[in-house]
Amino acid sequence: MTAPQEFTAEAIEAASANAFTPYRDFLASGEPYRSLLENNPWMKAPSAGSELEWGKGWYYDTTVARKHPSWCDIALPRATKDITQMRRDLFEWGYCLIEAGVSEEQCARLHDRVADQAAAERALGIAHLSPAQQHVWSLVNKGADFVRCMDFDTEAVQAGPVIERLLDETLGRSWNHFSFISNISFPGCHPQGLHQDQSFIAPYNPPEAPILVNTVYILQDVNEVNGGTLLVPASHKMNRGADGFGPLPPAINLEANAGDILLMDGRVLHGGAVNRSDKLRYIITNSTVKPWIRQQEDFLLTISSEVLANASEKFLMRVGFQATAVRSMVEGYGYRGNGRSGDPNGSLINVRRAIDDGGYRHIGPLSMDDRRRGHPPVHPR
Amino acid sequence: MIGDVDIRQFTLAKIQRENEDYRTERYMALLNQISAS
Numbered sequence: 086m087t088a089p090q091e092f093t094a095e096a097i098e099a100a101s102a103n104a105f106t107p108y109r110d111f112l113a114s115g116e117p118y119r120s121l122l123e124n125n126p127w128m129k130a131p132s133a134g135s136e137l138e139w140g141k142g143w144y145y146d147t148t149v150a151r152k153h154p155s156w157c158d159i160a161l162p163r164a165t166k167d168i169t170q171m172r173r174d175l176f177e178w179g180y181c182l183i184e185a186g187v188s189e190e191q192c193a194r195l196h197d198r199v200a201d202q203a204a205a206e207r208a209l210g211i212a213h214l215s216p217a218q219q220h221v222w223s224l225v226n227k228g229a230d231f232v233r234c235m236d237f238d239t240e241a242v243q244a245g246p247v248i249e250r251l252l253d254e255t256l257g258r259s260w261n262h263f264s265f266i267s268n269i270s271f272p273g274c275h276p277q278g279l280h281q282d283q284s285f286i287a288p289y290n291p292p293e294a295p296i297l298v299n300t301v302y303i304l305q306d307v308n309e310v311n312g313g314t315l316l317v318p319a320s321h322k323m324n325r326g327a328d329g330f331g332p333l334p335p336a337i338n339l340e341a342n343a344g345d346i347l348l349m350d351g352r353v354l355h356g357g358a359v360n361r362s363d364k365l366r367y368i369i370t371n372s373t374v375k376p377w378i379r380q381q382e383d384f385l386l387t388i389s390s391e392v393l394a395n396a397s398e399k400f401l402m403r404v405g406f407q408a409t410a411v412r413s414m415v416e417g418y419g420y421r422g423n424g425r426s427g428d429p430n431g432s433l434i435n436v437r438r439a440i441d442d443g444g445y446r447h448i449g450p451l452s453m454d455d456r457r458r459g460h461p462p463v464h465p466r
Numbered sequence: 467m468i469g470d471v472d473i474r475q476f477t478l479a480k481i482q483r484e485n486e487d488y489r490t491e492r493y494m495a496l497l498n499q500i501s502a503s
Binding site: 415416417418421429430432435436439444445446447448451 | 471475476477478480481482484485486487488
C-alpha cells in the first residue's frame with residue numbers, strides 16, 4: 086500500500102519551512118530561566134570544578150535575612166506555631182517556617198535513620214552521588230518513620246495536621262506525593278543553581294496558585310555557615326508572564342533550627358547553599374503536587390509490597406493508587422473512580438497486588454471469530 | 467464466554483468483579499441491550 090504523497094516525510098518537511106506554527110516560539114522560549122539570567126546575571130550558577138568567588142555579588146555569596154542589608158529591616162517569615170501566620174507567610178513570601186514541626190526526639194530519629202541509610206548506601210557503592218550532594222531516593226521504603234511522615238502521622242511529625250491543612254488549602258484536597266528524598270550537602274560543596282521546584286512545567290506559568298508545595302524537614306540548625314537553603318523571598322510572585330522575570334532582590338540563606346519545617350511554594354526561586362561547615366548537611370524533602378502531574382518518583386512501581394501491605398487508604402490515595410477517568414486507568418479500571426481515598430472503582434492497589442502475585446493477564450486482541458479460527462482454548466488461571 | 471475465551475483468565479475481570487461497586491442492574495440492562503442489537 087502506498088500512502089498519499091502529502092503524508093511522506095519529505096512532503097511534510099517541504100510544507101514546514103516558514104509555516105504557521107503558533108506555539109513554537111513559546112515552547113522554545115527557555116522561560117523562565119532566559120529572562121531570569123538576562124536580567125540577573127549574578128544568578129548564574131558556577132560551573133562544576135570552578136573556584137567559588139566571594140565578594141563579587143554572586144547569588145550564593147549571601148547571609149541570613151537578619152544580617153542582610155537588603156532584608157534586615159523587612160519582616161520575613163520566622164518559625165511559628167501559628168497557622169494563621171503560616172498562611173500569610175506562604176502567600177506573601179512563598180514560604181513559611183513551622184517551629185518544631187518535628188519534636189526533638191522525632192528529629193533525632195529522622196536524622197539518625199537517614200544518616201545511617203546514606204552511609205550504608207555509600208559503603209555498598211549504591212549511593213546516588215553528585216559533586217555537591219548525595220541523594221537518598223525512595224525514602225518510602227527505607228524506614229517506618231518516613232511512611233508516617235508521608236501520612237502526616239503525629240507519631241513521626243508532630244505538626245502533621247497543620248501541614249495537611251496547609252497543603253489542602255494550597256493544592257486542593259486531592260494532592261499527591263511527588264517524591265520523598267534526602268539531600269545531603271558535602272562540606273565545601275558548590276551551590277545549586279537557583280530554580281523553581283515546579284519548573285518541570287516551564288514555560289507554562291500558572292499565576293493563580295502553585296502546582297507544587299515542598300515540605301522540607303530541617304534536621305540540624307541551618308545558617309549562613311552550613312548554608313541551608315538559598316531562597317529569594319516573594320519570588321513566587323515575580324514572574325511577569327510573557328515578560329518573564331525582571332531584576333530580582335538578592336537571595337538569603339535560610340535560618341532555622343533543627344526540627345523546624347519549611348513549607349515552600351513551588352514557584353519560589355531557591356537552591357542548596359554552599360556548606361562552609363565541616364559537617365554533612367541533611368534535609369529531607371517531600372514535594373506534593375496536583376494529582377494530574379507525573380510523579381518524580383513513580384510510587385506505583387517504587388513502593389515495596391511490604392510497605393503496601395500496611396498502607397492506609399489515605400496513603401494509597403496520596404501516592405497515586407486511586408485512578409479516575411482522567412488518570413492512571415488500567416485496562417479501563419478506574420473510569421468510574423472518583424479519586425478519593427478508598428474508592429473501590431479505581432483502587433489500583435488491587436492491580437499492583439495481582440501483578441506482585443505474578444501472572445497478571447492483560448486483555449489482548451479478541452474476536453468473535455476465535456472459535457472459527459481454531460484458536461486453542463484458553464483456561465482460567 | 468466468547469468462543470473459547472473465558473474472561474476469568476483476565477485479571478481485570480477478577481478485579482472488577484471483586485471491587486467495583488457500580489456494576490448495577492442498570493449496567494447489566496445496558497449490557498444486555500447492546501449485546502442484543
